Structures are given as C-alpha cells and as structure tokens.
Amino acid sequence: MAKILVTGGCGFIGSHTVDRLVEDKNEVFVIDNLSTGFIExxxxxxxxxxIDIRDREKLKGIFENNHFDYVFHFAxxxxxxxxxxxxxxDIDVNxxxxxxxxxxxxxxxxxxxxxxxxxxxxxxxxxxxPSPESIEPFPICIYGISKLTCEKLLYAYSKKYGINYxxxxxxxxxxxxxxxxxxxxxxxxFISRILEGKECIIFGDGKQTRDFIYIEDVVDVNxxxxxxxxxxxxxxxxxxxxxxxxxxxxxxxNIKRECKKVYGExxxxxxxxxxxxxxxxxxxxxxxxxxxxxxxxxxxIDWFLFKENI
Numbered sequence: 001m002a003k004i005l006v007t008g009g010c011g012f013i014g015s016h017t018v019d020r021l022v023e024d025k026n027e028v029f030v031i032d033n034l035s036t037g038f039i040e041x042x043x044x045x046x047x048x049x050x051i052d053i054r055d056r057e058k059l060k061g062i063f064e065n066n067h068f069d070y071v072f073h074f075a076x077x078x079x080x081x082x083x084x085x086x087x088x089x090d091i092d093v094n095x096x097x098x099x100x101x102x103x104x105x106x107x108x109x110x111x112x113x114x115x116x117x118x119x120x121x122x123x124x125x126x127x128x129x130p131s132p133e134s135i136e137p138f139p140i141c142i143y144g145i146s147k148l149t150c151e152k153l154l155y156a157y158s159k160k161y162g163i164n165y166x167x168x169x170x171x172x173x174x175x176x177x178x179x180x181x182x183x184x185x186x187x188x189x190f191i192s193r194i195l196e197g198k199e200c201i202i203f204g205d206g207k208q209t210r211d212f213i214y215i216e217d218v219v220d221v222n223x224x225x226x227x228x229x230x231x232x233x234x235x236x237x238x239x240x241x242x243x244x245x246x247x248x249x250x251x252x253x254n255i256k257r258e259c260k261k262v263y264g265e266x267x268x269x270x271x272x273x274x275x276x277x278x279x280x281x282x283x284x285x286x287x288x289x290x291x292x293x294x295x296x297x298x299x300x301i302d303w304f305l306f307k308e309n310i
Contacts (some may be wrong), residue, residue, distance in 0.1 A: 003027045003066065004226075005110075007053055007101065008074030009046065010037030012185075013116060013170075016219050017072055018043045024223070029066065031059075031075065040175055051116050053097035056104075063104040070226050073101060074116045076147075078184060082224065083142035094146035097152055106161040114225055115154060116149045119169035119235050119276045120210065130239045130277035133169070146244070151233065159232070166225045166267030171237030171276050175215030175296060176303035187212070187247060187297060191304045194257050204266035206245035211237035211275045217289040221281070230284060231285070237276030238289050250297050 008014040009030030014037065021028045022045045030042060051058045053075040077083060077092050083090035098115075103112070121144035123131040139145050154165040178185040180192035190200045199237040213236065221236050252259040281287050290309055291299070303306055 001025050001027060002069040002073065003029070004070045005029045005030045005062075005066075005068040006046075006072045006074065007029065007097075008037060008076065008116075009072075010034060010039060010041045011046075011074055012041075012175075013173060013215065013218060013222075014072070014074035015177060016175075016215050017041070017074070017222050019048050020047060020152065020219050020223055029062070029068070031062070033075075036078070036179065036182070038177075047057045053100060055093060056100045056102055059100055059104055063108065067108055068110045071101070071105065071110045071113045072116075072222065072226075073098065073113060076116065076303065077143070079182060080121065080141050080143045080184065083146070087142045089144050090142045094143075095149050095153070095176045096148045102153060102157045102163065105163060106157060109161060109163045111164065112224055112226065112231070113154065113163060113165040114199035115150065117151055117167040117169045117233070118144060119171050119237055121271065122169055123274070125271070129241065129261060129273060130237075130275045131235070132277040133233050133235055133280055134236050140271075146163050147306050148263070164231050166231050168221060169233060169235045169276065170218060171211035171213045171235075171274070172211055173215055173218050178215075178300075185225070186210075187251070188301060188304075190248060190251050190284055191255065191301055194251065194255055195304060195308055199260040199262050201264045202244055202248065202261055203264045204270065206248070206263065207243050207272075208270060209241035209243050209273045209275065211240065212242050212247070212293055213237050213289060214291040214299070220290070221287060224285060224287060228285065234281045234284075235276040235278055236281065237278055238293075239276065239278045240293070241273065241275040242293050247293075247297075250259055251301070252296055254294075254298050255301050 124138035
C-alpha cells in the first residue's frame with residue numbers, strides 16, 4: 001500500500017484518479033480548495049484537506065507530518081478563457097502552486113510526481129498533425145504558457161534535487177463529472193443543454209478539431225505512470241481529430257432528445273486544429289486508448305441521464 005497525495009482531488013480528472021487509487025487499497029490524501037472541484041466527488045475513504053495550493057503555510061503543515069510515496073498534481077486554473085481575462089490569476093495558481101509544491105518536496109521527494117499538463121493547447125499554431133512531443137511547444141494562450149512553465153520547473157527541480165516526474169499532456173478529456181458550467185468541456189456542455197431543452201451554441205463554423213479522450217483511459221494512464229519507471233513528457237490522447245460539428249452529431253444520434261444548434265461568433269485566438277501523436281507512449285508502454293469517441297459519449301450521456309433521474 002502506498003501513501004499518495006492528490007492535489008485537485010475533488011475535480012474531474014483528480015476525483016476519478018482518487019477513486020482508482022482507493023480501489024487499489026492505497027492511502028490517499030486529497031488537497032482541494034473546492035473553487036472548481038466538488039465535495040460530492042470526493043471518495044469517502046480519502047483523507048481530505050481544504051487547502052489552496054497557493055497557501056504555502058498550510059501546505060507546510062501537511063508535509064511536516066507526512067511523507068508521500070507519490071504525488072499527483074491536478075490542482076490548477078484550467079479555464080483557457082479565464083487565463084486570457086486574468087493572466088496573473090492563472091500564473092499565481094498554476095506556476096505559484098507548483099513552486100510551493102516543489103519547495104515542500106525538494107528535501108523529501110516522493111518516488112515520482114505525476115503532473116497534469118496540457119496537449120490541447122501546448123503545440124500552438126503547429127502544422128504537424130498528429131503533433132509529437134518532439135515539436136518545440138509554442139502555446140499562444142496564457143494557460144498553455146503556464147503549463148509549459150510548470151514542465152520547465154519540474155525539469156529544473158529534477159536536475160537539482162532528484163525529483164522524478166512525468167508530465168502528461170492530455171488531449172481534451174471528457175466523461176462523467178465534467179463540469180458543464182465550465183467552458184472547457186464541450187461534450188458535457190452540449191449534453192446538459194440538450195437535457196435542459198436548450199440550444200447548443202457552436203462557436204465559429206464548428207470545423208475546429210480536437211483530440212477527445214475518455215476519462216477512464218486517462219485514469220488508466222495516470223496509474224500506469226505511477227507504477228512504471230518512465231519519466232519526462234508524454235502526450236495522452238487518441239491521435240484522432242474530431243470536429244465540434246461531429247461531436248454534436250454523435251450526441252444527437254445517442255441522446256434520443258430534440259437537439260438544436262446555433263452558430264455563434266468565432267472565439268478570438270481559438271486553435272483550428274489540435275491532435276496528439278501517441279506513438280511515444282505506445283512504443284514505451286504498449287498503451288492505447290480503449291474507448292472510441294462514440295463509446296465514450298454514450299457512457300457520458302448515460303451518466304448525465306442517471307444523474308437527471310436521481
């Protein structure tokens with residue numbers, strides 16, 4: 001049994017990862033300030049601290065009393081639009097937060113830090129698709145810049161203090177528990193709006209593509225990298241592009257409700273394409289995603305319908 005810290009463990013990806021860690025009989029500690037996470041997502045067997053990752057003094061108290069075998073760092077400002085509107089907040093949470101964490105860990109390092117990075121915006125305006133990790137990242141949004149800086153900080157601390165880490169550059173993760181009130185999850189937003197009898201708003205022409213990956217596949221990868229000795233940077237996606245228009249049509253096919261869509265003004269600075277090469281993780285581990293976009297959306301719809309009927 002390992003002793004594991006999960007920051008952001010009440011959020012979307014974090015809470016699913018906590019569930020798996022608890023299921024595997026680990027002792028799990030969760031830090032979350034509940035600004036975007038939800039206490040109902042928290043696994044009842046996890047030990048919870050309501051702490052903001054920016055609060056160094058409160059973090060200090062946890063690390064003074066505990067040594068962790070592994071640390072999963074999900075706590076972050078994840079809203080791309082908010083990052084553009086308030087860059088300082090994005091940087092304070094994402095960069096300031098990881099500095100606080102690394103400062104606490106440098107003298108008592110875990111076996112590995114598993115860091116939640118981004119693949120969706122990391123490669124910026126590249127014309128190479130699917131995009132491999134070997135491309136020099138040039139994110140054009142504050143959120144992507146802050147995540148890239150976090151990766152650089154992890155590298156620096158690994159060289160200076162021997163902290164092993166892996167940075168997982170996720171594609172567009174979707175599935176149960178995704179916050180449909182956030183701008184980040186188009187699948188959750190569309191499903192919730194259809195169930196409420198509202199129109200789905202597609203910004204621009206809907207031809208923009210993303211690499212959508214189902215949450216269970218992401219959790220599998222998180223656990224895989226906790227258990228193996230691999231370090232560095234890995235893309236986590238499907239290698240398949242799906243347009244927003246196609247997402248709407250897949251939901252429409254499976255939800256069995258009236259579905260309406262309207263087209264809105266294109267969002268300034270939005271990437272036209274994003275798709276991740278997963279050759280590196282396939283070659284190093286043999287991992288490939290289990291769920292197609294159709295299967296994942298069906299499972300997500302089922303969860304929303306179940307929640308609606310509770």
